[in-house]
Amino acid sequence: MDENQRFFDSILLIHxxxxxxxxxxxxxxxxxxxxxxxxxTIKQMSPTTLVEVAKVxxxxxxxxxxxIQRLIELKYIITAPGQDKREKILTLTPQGEQTYDEVMHKVKLIQSQSLESVDVSLVNIQLEPVIHYYHERKL
Structure with a gap:
């Protein structure tokens, strides 16, 4: 197996x-x-719209x-009318804020445990050209 295949196989396995x-x-x-x-994404961009979230x-x-409909059913987010009657503004509910904080804490634990023996800054530097390449192709 060549280095390129090994690299992408490793990414897929980690993912x-x-x-x-x-x-x-x-x-x-x-x-x-x-x-x-x-x-x-809704938490980070709040208040936001479905169109903005889908694009990001x-x-x-x-x-x-x-x-988004499922997140509304779970009472994690709410919608409010926007300037255009077709537009809905998305924000987190108090329950959504609490759930977000709990989940984010656990996500950070999973991430830190997964990367205990990795120098993340080195990996990020090595991946920068690859990330740039895929961003450019997307546009």
Whole structure:
């Protein structure tokens, strides 16, 4: 196996195991990783809209709509009317804020335990050109 294949295989393995751990933890909050990523984006961008969240996460609006509807059912987020009657402003509820804080704390623990023996700054420096390449291709 050449170095390029090994590199991408390693990324996939790390990603798969990380997502598995996250899913186990998130299931206690009735969340999937996709829901968590949108939930986290709404928290970080709040107040925001479905269109903005879908664009940041690079997902289709119908997919974002389904996920947001589930977050509303869980009482993690609420919507308010926007300037345009088709637009809805998304924010976290008090329960959503509390859940976000709990989940984020656990996510950070999972991440730190996963990277105990890794110099993350070195990895980030090495990955910078790859990340830049994929951002450029996306545009």
């Amino acid at each position: 798969r195991r990380y997502v598995e751990e996250l899913n186990v933890m998130l299931s206690h909050y009735q969340l999937s990783t996709a829901q968590w990523l949108l939930f986290k 996460r690079s997902i289709e609006k119908p997919t974002a709509t389904k996920i």
